[in-house]
Amino acid sequence: MTDIAAVYEGADPIPGDFYDLLKPRVMSLVVFTALAGALLAPGTLHPLLILLSITAIAVGAGASGALNMVFDADIDAVMSRTRTRPLPSGRVSRDAALGFGILLSAGSVMVLAFASNYVAAGLLAFTIFFYVVIYTLVLKRRTPQNIVIGGAAGALPPVVGWAAVTGDVTLVPLVMFGIIFLWTPAHFWALAILKRDDYALAGVPMLPCVASATSTRRQILLYAVLTAVAGPSLTLIGAASWAYAVVASALGVWFVVRAVALLNATEDTERRNAGRLFGVSIVYLFALFGALMADHVIAMVLA
Structure with missing residues (x-):
């Protein structure tokens, strides 16, 4: 356990700790580019369904971030930029973060399927899988081209936003x-x-x-x-x-x-x-x- 974690040892997580797991700054970019994809897409979708779809995409991205933190907790504990994140600081347990990420992943995909269509939901599920499994677990610690290949996950939100309206790509x-x-x-x-x-x-x-x-x-x-x-x-x-x-x-x-x-x-x-x-x-x-x-x-x- 790191020195920072020792400060928080035994502390109960607060909602803000789970919010930090979502990587909100990354989420803002996801929301913005997904909205661009939805706005440019031909066709119409009820404004409430658009809101639900963009929210689901944002939550899916946040779930990816939470799962990324679960599997990168050892790395985050070493780096000055990340050592105060919820897991290495001890504010949130690994099991709680893992359950949180899985729940949000499944929930976001189901909400998107309900609000738009199965094509968009499938693309969101693939985005989460690619970021967590392909980038975080397979590429990040093995190749200097990790961010080149793994960057595909961060580039998919406008495609998902477009598909949410049109059902195709x-x-x-x-x-x-x-x-x-x-x-x-x-x-x-x-x-x-x-x-x-x-x-x-x-x-x-x-x-x-x-x-x-x-x-x-x-x-x-x-x-x-x-x-x-x-x-x-x-x-x-x-x-x-x-x-x-x-x-x-x-x-x-x-x-x-x-x-x-x-x-x-x-x-x-x-x-x-x-x-x-x-x-x-x-x-x-x-x-x-x-x-x-x-x-x-x-x-x-x-x-």
Whole structure:
């Protein structure tokens, strides 16, 4: 048991402890991108059912986070960024967190099946499985490409949101999936540079821990460029206007410029540039999907 856990030993968990298991900051991104998928989807769904569907997707993502914390509790206890989470701090027991995650996983999938359709529910179940089993249990401790492959789970919410309305999957949600999938490595590796020592201490082979600084920065730049190219592609397939393409291109250039700055950083400025890239990556994705939704709403009003 860690020193932090000793402070909480014997304490009863409070609702806020279980809320922290859901990784609420990650949930906010899931809700935002799933909403974009649902909004752009052709067809109609009652507003209450849309609300239930998005809530189920968010809860499913939170359940994934809780189960991830169960299986990564030993890693979280070592890393300064995560050692105050509910399990390593002793605020929530492993069994309680496991039961909580399983209950929410099953409940979210059933609610989504009820509120929308079995296609969306199946996609949500697959998302949870992929994040918990493929990423957390299989990839994370074995390969520096863990976040590249595992990033598929975080890229699926707009596909699930689309399927909740339409009951199928077409090119548009797959392109949205591709944008997030390509965005994830640059975003996460920038954070991993900042937390390189933590990951090394925990024995997690994140790319900045096992590759040279030059190799890591080049791969970050590669994914930033691919993300910047993918962003405006929604216009090319007819899912957005040219105004959106301009905004997406500008955001992409900003993302790439920060990646170039990291590539050219010295040892003394690496952390500062990695921190800036990490911050820009978050703004990029929220702004991109925000612009996409605004573009769709404006088009509907003007139609």
